[in-house]
Amino acid sequence: GSIFIPILSCKGAGNGRCGTIDPAAVPADLVDKLERLALVDFRTKQGLACLEKAVRFAGQLHAVDTSGVEPMDSVLEDRALHLRGDAVTEGDCAEELLGLAERTVEEYFVAPPGMAEAAFMSSHQLPENHREE
């Protein structure tokens, strides 16, 4: 099934005003994907309202005419990337870091429940460089 979320379609070219409301359906598998990526439960009424608000908010971007403009991925695009020498300058602050955590066990951080268990794993497949010990 699909979930009905009205989406603002802003067809006004660059005048800052939003045009007609264009009702669009968000397919269920897209909702699943969004749930997986954002770890938010959208299946409640509250969740859906949240999603709807977010879509509408983002829709305001359409007000701007960006034809012929290259996307900027970094405000640093004209800067030189600084290279650091390979000498040890930090680390060795386990106590300080562990002191920030609510719960630790013998110098280890403790993962929040549900983040590392089998159930989590099966529905959230991990990228290839992950290694289980």
Added chain:
Amino acid sequence: MAASCVVASELLQNTKQISMFFPKTSRFIRRISTSNLQCDKQHQLKTNSASQQLVGVVGLEIHAQINSNTKLFSGSPVRFSAPPNSLVSFLDASLPGTLPVLNRRCVEAAVMTGLALNCTINKKSLFDRKHYFYADLPAGYQITQQRRPIAVDGTLTYSFLSGKKRSQVIRKHVHVKQIQLEQDSGKSLHDDVRSQTLIDLNRAGVGLMELVMEPDMNCGEEAAAAVRELQLILQALGTCQGNMSEGQLRVDANVSVHRPGEPLGIRTEVKNLNSIRYLARAIDYEIQRQIGVVQRGETVQNETRAYDSKSGFMPEPNLPPLIVYEDDASLPSGIDPGQAVVVQEIKEGLPELPSVRRERLVQTYGLLPEHSFTLVNEDGLMEYFEEVMKGTRREPRKVIGWVTNELLGQLKQRDLSVSQSPISPAALAELLELQETGHISSSIAKQVYQEMWNSPGKTAAQTIQEQDLGLVSDVAQLHSICQKVVDSHPDEVCAIRSGNTKVLNKLMGLVQKETKGRADPVLVMDILKQKTS
């Protein structure tokens, strides 16, 4: 299931017949793992266009941990074992207010590796964030180079020994799609007793080179040989120590099956391969499993990964593009040399690669390709061989067998590495020199060698003296022994006199038996010929 080695194609050809008459047996046969011969058969099948047999297709994704003092974007140390969370900086722990600063050494390592694999080095490459949630990734994203990595479009050339006596060197190529710099994640340790997961961030942020290979391989043996060659290259370059059991080199294999000429099949992933030997077996097992699935008319199950849909990527906003320069001439004026990575300089500084080293051994010592392959393939064996050569005047071709067969055989049997060999190169050289100068015969040399293994510390010379194994060259003594043998074997003497000179070898054997292998074979042959003429 049984692990007996059966050739795959024979199984496949007979399976249909067997399944008719012995349905239970055919299921059992399909699950038997294959021998190394599977690859040869697969290649034969590929060239036979009328064949309908399924073949395996293997692609590799390799993560190589960069051999550097500090991490990719922070100045915390890189070390294998240390107290938990002691090698972690504020950036590695993803505390707010921290920014990534790129380690020059990691860039050089990636360029070096790219050059060694004949890649095109992208003068401008970009960093991205790959988002996913896992407890050992504190930032919630990994900095990587998905869009435009530092090196692309290279070749990994590898070899392996094939044929009945494993004396044929087969060379193959794999296309390297790209090499990208990326961050490693931390480690999670599952405590099942208390149902909790403990996180150690020591490894979080360590630099990795991800090497993506095209699916140009067909079986476990090829994949294993390719990984081995890559391991040797990385170790020669010093860019990665390549220890698979310590996680410095991690390999995932994408495996599918298809009929040659038809589109590729659905692929599955074989992960957590922590040794080269296991890699070959696991891949072959998966190929066989998939062949079984397809032949039963079922479909291979593929576990699609959420991030595969290429969402969750965004450019890394904190890092400008990475620029490397072709040569000194292309450097902008006034640039600090410490800030410039120059490809030409790195190219000129590349050390001797394994393939060059093999060729050099063939040229310098006149060895056969399969010998130099073995020397380079076993850690430390080449150095051992060259050290032995320094201590003896014996021809390299006569020494190589001792190193690749006698020595290596004994080491493998006792599961020792070359560096753990109780027999030093100097000791072996001494033994060979004694043989070369005629003090002992070749069969005695083998005997003494065995003794050296049994009583390490005792030199060859000592053993020879103690057991009186020196070559008997006393002509009078040899004459009398030969006479005895000749007198007691009139039939053989007759045969020799009537033209069958091969029988001389039998008499030689008897003389050697009499002298316990210590007779000088050249002298004995002369004397026997005299006495039987």
